[in-house]
Amino acid sequence: MKKKHLATAFAAVLLLSGCQSQFNVSGDENQSHPEKKATKEEKVDKQTSNEFSIPDSAFNVIKEIGGKKIIQNPDNMYALVNKTYALPESYIPRDLVRANVSYSFGDAQIEKALMRKEAAEALADMFNAAKQENIELFAVSGYRSYVRQEAVFNNDAAKKGIEEAKKLVAVPGESEHQTGLTMDISAHSVNLDVVQEFENTAEGKWLADNAHKYGFILRYPKGKETITQYEYEPWHFRYVGKKYATIIYENNLTLEEFFERAHEAK
Numbered sequence: 001m002k003k004k005h006l007a008t009a010f011a012a013v014l015l016l017s018g019c020q021s022q023f024n025v026s027g028d029e030n031q032s033h034p035e036k037k038a039t040k041e042e043k044v045d046k047q048t049s050n051e052f053s054i055p056d057s058a059f060n061v062i063k064e065i066g067g068k069k070i071i072q073n074p075d076n077m078y079a080l081v082n083k084t085y086a087l088p089e090s091y092i093p094r095d096l097v098r099a100n101v102s103y104s105f106g107d108a109q110i111e112k113a114l115m116r117k118e119a120a121e122a123l124a125d126m127f128n129a130a131k132q133e134n135i136e137l138f139a140v141s142g143y144r145s146y147v148r149q150e151a152v153f154n155n156d157a158a159k160k161g162i163e164e165a166k167k168l169v170a171v172p173g174e175s176e177h178q179t180g181l182t183m184d185i186s187a188h189s190v191n192l193d194v195v196q197e198f199e200n201t202a203e204g205k206w207l208a209d210n211a212h213k214y215g216f217i218l219r220y221p222k223g224k225e226t227i228t229q230y231e232y233e234p235w236h237f238r239y240v241g242k243k244y245a246t247i248i249y250e251n252n253l254t255l256e257e258f259f260e261r262a263h264e265a266k
């Protein structure tokens with residue numbers, strides 16, 4: 001089956017902050033192809049396309065509900081959440097934990113400290129590795145529930161109207177933060193804020209260069225705004241595991257482009 005739910009055809013769109021506003025999408029379905037045994041020469045020939053041959057289970061499974069494309073397998077570690085593909089209202093990751101890292105808000109036990117377990121452990125590995133190089137990172141905002149996003153959105157809509165709110169706040173379900181696989185990261189050099197100046201700091205540069213080694217990607221890169229539909233966010237990192245993060249980093253891709261290549265490789 002080849003269902004293509006690619007986020008390629010976005011027309012002009014508002015570029016919102018992925019962190020404060022919020023949309024995301026993804027989608028697809030598939031099954032994996034067991035690795036075929038190839039001769040050495042075949043392996044060389046097919047290296048590029050094989051890199052993007054990923055299991056069907058890694059793609060979004062999408063169902064259109066009320067005119068919206070809703071992800072049916074939200075526990076997928078590779079879920080593509082964006083302005084095309086939304087998470088279900090009821091989706092709450094079952095394995096949320098607090099990461100063993102420093103937070104910008106200290107020890108407060110709040111929702112945004114949480115991440116899914118695998119991502120939280122990878123985050124701690126990354127922060128510890130950074131510390132070895134005298135790079136001190138702080139986690140600012142991780143998991144955000146549908147309910148919380150909805151409250152923020154509704155509050156804004158009550159004050160400014162729905163259309164204006166959509167420009168400023170992510171529509172519930174469309175925030176990647178609801179996956180529990182995302183963390184906004186900052187440092188004292190920018191007063192623990194999430195600002196574009198972070199890209200010029202030692203911490204921001206370290207993350208851009210090294211995050212993939214720990215399974216994270218810079219989700220909204222500079223120059224890819226028309227693809228991601230988000231402004232450049234040097235602070236927003238998404239966990240996808242080391243293998244895909246490295247492919248995405250080495251090929252200078254967004255998650256949308258990665259899945260597009262993966263579709264083509266099927």
Ligand SMILES: [Zn+2]
Pocket residue numbers: 018019020177182183184235236237
């Ligand atoms: Zn964010």
